[in-house]
Amino acid sequence: MTRDGLGRLSAEALPGVSSSRVSLPARRPSGIGIVHLGAGAFFRAHQAVFTERAFARGGADGWGILAVTGQRPDVADALRPQGGLYGVLERSADADRVDVVGSVRDAAAGERDADRVAAAIAAEETHVVTLTITEKAYAGEPSRPLRTLRDGLQRRARSHGGALAVISCDNLRDNGAVLRAAMERIVDDRTRRWMRDAVTFPRTMVDRIVPATTDDDRKRAQALLGVRDEAVVVAEPFAQWVIADEFVGPRPEWERAGAILTDEVSRWEDMKIRTLNAAHLLLAYEGALRGHGTIHECAADASLASAVRGLMAQTAQTFTAPRGADVAGYQAQTLERFANPAIGHTVRQIAKDGTEKLPVRLLAPLRELRRRGAAADGFDLIARAVAAWMALVRVRPDLLDDPRAEAVGAAASGSGDPRNLVTSLLTLTDVFGADLAADAVVVDALVDQVADLLRQSRTA
Numbered sequence: 001m002t003r004d005g006l007g008r009l010s011a012e013a014l015p016g017v018s019s020s021r022v023s024l025p026a027r028r029p030s031g032i033g034i035v036h037l038g039a040g041a042f043f044r045a046h047q048a049v050f051t052e053r054a055f056a057r058g059g060a061d062g063w064g065i066l067a068v069t070g071q072r073p074d075v076a077d078a079l080r081p082q083g084g085l086y087g088v089l090e091r092s093a094d095a096d097r098v099d100v101v102g103s104v105r106d107a108a109a110g111e112r113d114a115d116r117v118a119a120a121i122a123a124e125e126t127h128v129v130t131l132t133i134t135e136k137a138y139a140g141e142p143s144r145p146l147r148t149l150r151d152g153l154q155r156r157a158r159s160h161g162g163a164l165a166v167i168s169c170d171n172l173r174d175n176g177a178v179l180r181a182a183m184e185r186i187v188d189d190r191t192r193r194w195m196r197d198a199v200t201f202p203r204t205m206v207d208r209i210v211p212a213t214t215d216d217d218r219k220r221a222q223a224l225l226g227v228r229d230e231a232v233v234v235a236e237p238f239a240q241w242v243i244a245d246e247f248v249g250p251r252p253e254w255e256r257a258g259a260i261l262t263d264e265v266s267r268w269e270d271m272k273i274r275t276l277n278a279a280h281l282l283l284a285y286e287g288a289l290r291g292h293g294t295i296h297e298c299a300a301d302a303s304l305a306s307a308v309r310g311l312m313a314q315t316a317q318t319f320t321a322p323r324g325a326d327v328a329g330y331q332a333q334t335l336e337r338f339a340n341p342a343i344g345h346t347v348r349q350i351a352k353d354g355t356e357k358l359p360v361r362l363l364a365p366l367r368e369l370r371r372r373g374a375a376a377d378g379f380d381l382i383a384r385a386v387a388a389w390m391a392l393v394r395v396r397p398d399l400l401d402d403p404r405a406e407a408v409g410a411a412a413s414g415s416g417d418p419r420n421l422v423t424s425l426l427t428l429t430d431v432f433g434a435d436l437a438a439d440a441v442v443v444d445a446l447v448d449q450v451a452d453l454l455r456q457s458r459t460a
Helices: 041-045 047-056 074-082 114-122 144-158 175-186 189-198 215-225 265-289 295-299 302-318 327-338 347-351 354-371 380-395 405-412 418-425 440-459
Strands: 032-037 064-069 086-090 097-101 104-109 128-131 164-168 204-207 233-235 240-244 260-262
Touching (some): 032 114, 041 233, 074 104, 086 215, 164 175, 204 265, 260 265, 265 347, 295 302, 295 347, 302 354, 302 380, 354 440
Parallel strands (some): 032 064, 240 260
Antiparallel strands (some): 086 097, 204 240
């Protein structure tokens, strides 16, 4: 029993859950075939859910997951007493519901249980390793997840040498190639040679809005379940997973759960990054300047929603849609997702790490339009999103949660004159390159937008 007298979520407690708004696993995988590194909220609301649904819809047995946390053991310590069970509180304007996920068969802490995790990666029964370790974990010195993966690969190469798929689910361009390159740098020569034939690194694109779980969310889940869930996560109804069909060994039948196996991951990725992710930044940056606290509030702002539609129209000119994709439908669906009043996705969450996000999500389509000769009115809303970040770092430095915070703060600390602010921030060439500062059309467009945004922020 927990401190409030309620039982805790477990296999034994499941028969007592009877709400029509709760789905329970009809059966559970018999063994572990997947090791996941980085068992945070997104993994629990995304990859684990796809694996659960694939199994529930008749997929093969044996695809249970060993969920491995990062440096902190909190999630592992929450999952293990529950036998790996946890709920996904799916929130929409209509009603809340909880999907209890049973695909996680065991949990481990990445730092504390590193040897055990490496052994699991090397096990013959393991055919897939997935990762959600954040973009930062691929830069600089090898992070703990990458070191553990290295150790597991080296053990595997020296024992049975069975084929393996290693799948990054992080928001990186060509994430499979990034992960392969990271591994090739740190494994030994024998393992590197073995990897060339026996290990694939499929590229992926993932999408689901997963806000931070609040105490109120936990209470909502508890009311539906009738038991306490110490590992509950929150998510919107939408979920998408696009995976390059590059497997040399067995894999779960994720397509049964709606995953897209394709040779066009890059096109799906471009559509998402230049539609959803670009629009997210405009909403968060300008929304924060207007005093909005959540993305839902931003999307409910009629003028902001109109600007987002214009932004999407501009960025849509810079990518080739994948086969069968409905770009207009995707744009409309994206706005509907942002407008979900039950998802408390904060502007602070989206606004963080701006210098990592701007180059791919906004500057790349801006450059493409300029390469085609677009005048200022052809990219003005992309420029507005970039300018909103510039204005934000000036007037809301409390939102500057960024790996380059010191450099950005120094560049924005001078005169509040819009042109000085723009030209100063454009000197951050590791973010903006050298070309944009030399493009007078772009500079003038940014200055005009910053001036307008600063005026608005003063009257908000």
